Amino acid sequence: MSLDQYYTLGRSGLRVSRLSLGTMTFGEDWGWGAAEDTARAMFDRYLEAGGNFIDTADMYTEGSSESLLGKFVEQAGARDRVVISTKFTYNAQPGNPNAGGNGRKNIMRAVEGSLRRLRTDYIDLYLLHTWDRVTPAEEVVRTLDDLVRAGKIRYAGLSDTPAWYAARAQTYAEAHALTPLVNMQLEYSLVERHIEHEFVPLATELGMGITAWSPLGMGLLSGKYRPSQAGGEGDGRLAKVTSAPGFERFTERNWRIVAALEDVARASGRSMAQVALNWAANRPGIASLIVGATKLAQLDDNLAALDFTLPDALRARLDEASAPDAPFPYYMFVDRQQTRIHGGVAVGDKPAGYAPPVWVDAVEARDVRASR
C-alpha cells in the first residue's frame, strides 16, 4: 500500500503521504457532499491505509468540513499523527470586506475560527486559499510567520496565486528570514496542465511541494464519462457547472484526452481514475494529489492508484494526448531553441545519480529502537 510511504513536503521536514484526503465533500451543506457517517467512513479508511495528509478549508461546506474533520480526528485520537492543512481567504461575513481576503486582519480572524472548528491548538499547514489581487505579499508572509511563532501553525503555503506572486512571497520571506512557503496547492490533471510552464519549475526550485487539486479534472477523468459509449456527452456534477466561466470542461480537446485515458486504462487493466491519478502523481514537482470522494467505493478505488507502475509506452500516450501548448515565452525554453545557447554541445545540470534520493525502508516496530 502506497499511502504508508511518506515523503518530505517541499523544502521542509514534514512527512506526508502522496495521496491527500480532500474533505470539500464532507458535509451536505453544498448539496452534493457526503453525510457525516459516510465522511467518517472515508476518514477512517484513509487513516487505516496509512494516509496522514488531510486537506480542508474554512469555507468548505460552510465550515462543516472543518467541524466534521475536527470531530473525527479527536475521536480517533490522531491529532499528532495527522497533518492537517486548511486555508483562509474566503469571506465569512457578507458585507464586511475585512472578513475575507489575504490581509492580516482576516488571516488572524480566520485562523481562530479554523482552530475552533478543528478542535485543535495548531494547524500543520496553513494556506492562502486564493490570490485577492490587492494584498501585498510582504503582509501575507509576515503574518504567516507570526502565526508560526505563536505556535498556531507549523508550516505555511499558498494556493491558487500567480507564479510571480509566489516567487516574490518566497523570496521576500527568504530575505527576511521569515517562515518559508513549503507548499503550493494548484489544479493539475491530464486536462489541466498549465502549471507546467511556471509553477512546476518555480516550486521545485524554491522548495514548495505541489499538492494537486482536482486531479480527476472535476470528475471528467473519473470514469463516469466514457467517450467510447457516450461520445462527447455527460451528466453528473460537472454537467451542472460546465457552463460557468472557468469550468468549461466539455471541450473537444478534453474528450480526446478522456478517450486516450479510456484506452490506456483498458490496456493496463486499471480504472480510468487510477490511471489518471497515477499519471499525475508521477509528474515533476508533484508532492501529493488531493483525492476527494462522496462515496467510500470511489475513495477505495482512488487509494489504490499508486500501487502500480504505468508502462512507459502507455504513459507516453497520455503525455502526448494531453500535451499543453507552449505559447510565448515558453517555446524559447525547449531543447530546439536552447541548443543555440550552448553552441550545439550537450549540456545538462547534473548527471543521473549525482544526488541520489534519501529513502529509508520500513522495518518492524521492534527494530526501530535505536542504539541510544
Place this chain on the structure above:
Amino acid sequence: MPLDRYYTLGRSGLRVSRLSLGTMTFGEDWGWGSDAAESRRIFDLYVERGGNFIDTANFYTGGSSERLLGQFIGERRDSLVVATKYSLNMRPDDPNGGGNHRKNMMRSVEASLRRLNTDYIDLLYLHAWDDLTPVEEVMRGFDDLVRSGKVLYAGISDAPAWQIARMQTIADLRGWAPLVALQVQYNLAERTVERELLPMAKELGLGVLAWSPLASGVLTGKYSRADLAHVGQVVGSDVTGTRKDVAAAIGALTPRALDIAEVVKQIAQELERTPSQVALAWTLLHPAVTGPIIGARTLKQLEDNLGALEIVFSDEQRRHLDAASAIELGFPHDFMQLEQTRQVLFGNAKVSRLP
C-alpha cells in the same frame, strides 16, 4: 577540580559541571538500567557533590528516564541544568512521530516538559541527524522555542560537521538562538571526531559533551580477548539485552579497543587510580571538550567516576595515551601538516597562531 567548579558551556553564559550525569540508565525498561530507588541514590549523590548538569532524552528507557528525573528534581529545578533531546521516534508507525522537523520538535518538547514535570528545558538537543530536514527549519524551530520560553539553549548531537557549521552560520546571520553544545561519541577508542567535529565546535562556540566516554565499558578493563567472540542477543539496532550485548552490537568490543584499555590500566596503576577515572580524565584534555557524560548503573560506579576530576597526568602519560589511541586524521588534515605543504604555504617564515 571538584564537581562544584562550573564552566560556561560553549559560547553561552550557562554554567555547568565538568561531569554531566547521564540518565539513560534510569529505569529498567531496556533490561540493563537501575530501578527507581538506585536511580534516586545516583541522582542525589551527583547533586550533593555539586553536580548540576543532567542529561536525558525523550527516548531513553521509553520515557522512564525523563519521568524519574522529573520526580527527583523537585524543588531543585532552578539550580539544575536539564538537557534533553528530540528526534527519536516514540510512535513507530508515525513518520512524523520522529525526525528533526518542526512538527516532531514541537510535539516532542511538549511531551518532555510533561514527563520532566517542568515548564522549561535548559538545553534541547537535536538527537540525531535525519538527513531529510532543511537546516533552516531546525534552527528556526529552536529559536521559536527559545522565544516561547520552553527552551533556554539549543544543542545538537550526532550530526555531520558541515551541516552543523551551516546551521550555526545561518543562526548567526539571522539572529536566531545559536547552538551552544555538541554531543558526540568521544573516548580513547573513538577519536574520529577530532578530524572535523571538535575543531568546528571550538571555533563556532559549541561546548562538546562526550557520550560513551568509557567506550561502552571497554575502557574500564572489564572485558578481555575472550569476550571478542561475544555476539549476544542483540538484533539490529535494538537497545535491550546486557551491556555486553550492547557493546558487542555497536562495535565497541575490538582488539584495538582492548589494547587501548590495557594502556589505560597501566597508567591507572601508575597513578593509583581506576581505569575509568583515567579514561574519563583523558576526554577533558581536548580544548573543545566541556566534559564527558557519565552513566552509572550503581552508586559505586558513580562514586568511582567522580574521582576522575582529581587526576593530573604527567606529560609522559599524556603522550603514552595519545600514542596508543592515535588515529589518522586523513585528508586534508594530514596533508596540511606535511613539511612540503607548509613550506609552499609559508615559505621560510615561521608562522603560527599566538601560543
